[in-house]
Amino acid sequence: MAPSWPDRLARVVAALAAAAAALACGGPGTARPPSPPPPSLPAGYTAYDGGKLGFRFGLAPGWQRVGEVAADGVSFADPSGQGTLLVHVEQARSADLDAATGVVMFELTDGGGVPHASMADSRLAGRPASWVKGDFTAAGPAQRIEAIVMLEGGRAWVLALAGPAASLATDEAAFDAMRASFQLRSAPVLPPAPAEVALDRPAPGFAELDRIKGPVVLNFFASWCGPCREEMPLLAQRAKAAGGRFTVLGMDTQDDTSKVPDFLKGLGVGFPTGYDRDGHLYQAYLLPGVPGTFFLDAHHVVRDLVYGPLTADTLQRGLHAAGAA
Structure with missing residues (x-):
């Protein structure tokens, strides 16, 4: 079974000190109409092209790419080296946005979830999205996470900002601007996903x-x-x-x-x-x-x-x- 989100996130956080990369799992892509021209970016922001992942957005000043997350994600470090932005796409486990968000947050936090999280409706790349913010524990000290989850073409897109609470408070404005500039420009090229239990199909018997x-x-x-x-x-x-x-x-x-x-x-x-x-x-x-x-x-x-x-x-x-x- 492919490594879970907590493994990936923990390694991304560790990469800020050790320059390690994380692992991820993904799903098949489907065709998507051409996206509109990229929006004008805030002053100092740099256009970043996600290549085969099929996205683009404006990277905030001082942020640097930490590394690719296997074939279906990429991570970035903030100027302080404490906060991490993860852009990831995988096959959605559910067509229901709330259910898919729950799966993503479960995987991100090693099954612990985000107790007492703040949740709200949002938008990403012009599509409905779920916004979640709260504290979790993974790979050592408590961390704070802010995530945007969006469904598109049978895929779940995730923009997740993680790090110490003080770091996220500093990074929040940059995260909002990067989220606002995020666009999908082509179908991502992803490895095939393993077969799995699916809704509306018989459960494995025993x-x-x-x-x-x-x-x-x-x-x-x-x-x-x-x-x-x-x-x-x-x-x-x-x-x-x-x-x-x-x-x-x-x-x-x-x-x-x-x-x-x-x-x-x-x-x-x-x-x-x-x-x-x-x-x-x-x-x-x-x-x-x-x-x-x-x-x-x-x-x-x-x-x-x-x-x-x-x-x-x-x-x-x-x-x-x-x-x-």
């Missing part, structure tokens, strides 16, 4: 799932996972109130199974649980990490998915999509 009739909430977790622990009481509560409309099935993975019974008992979990001891289901469902939750309808077709910790809203959305609300 014994515990095949025995269940009706809609299923399939939750992958591990006893060592903090976000898993946080979401479990919500899942347990909804499972108890299901009234036969759906079944919650927990699947422990990447774990020491001897610790799971006490983990579940301590959280009051009573729904059925299986064990992915060799990790084959983790691979079959192509999870970027845990937790990960799949909402299956009565025919066990995937109707929604959430990477990262569930909230009351995302749980309700998934149940509705699966016809189990």
Whole structure:
């Protein structure tokens, strides 16, 4: 499985001191109409052409390219060497902007998400986008992140600014100007993406799932996972109130199974649980990490998915999509 966003981001941050590059994964491209001429840039900004990635924007004064992120991204360092701008494109995991943004933020932050993040509607390259800002922990000290996520042609485009809080406060005006000048000029040339679990397609079957009739909430977790622990009481509560409309099935993975019974008992979990001891289901469902939750309808077709910790809203959305609300 391709390296996850936290690996890429951590290496980009480290590159400010060690000049290392990060790794990324991407998706196929589709044709796009020619873009309009580049806009006039603010004074001191330099036109940057993303080459095969098919974008261009104005690079702020004093910013320098750190390196390419494999074949589908590029990173830049601010004048202080503390802040990092990452431009990346990958195959979108969902056609829903909110869901796709959730996946990106989950991957960016090593499954921890951005607790208490500020979120708002935005625009990127003239298209609707999601704006997210908050604190996360990866590769050492706490960092702040501001990200813009946009969907286009089956791809998710991400502009992410990361670094210490003081650095981001200094870089915010430059980030806004670079975002405003960002344009798509051609379809990116990306490596093919691996096959993966997709919405509106049957979920990979296994014994515990095949025995269940009706809609299923399939939750992958591990006893060592903090976000898993946080979401479990919500899942347990909804499972108890299901009234036969759906079944919650927990699947422990990447774990020491001897610790799971006490983990579940301590959280009051009573729904059925299986064990992915060799990790084959983790691979079959192509999870970027845990937790990960799949909402299956009565025919066990995937109707929604959430990477990262569930909230009351995302749980309700998934149940509705699966016809189990």
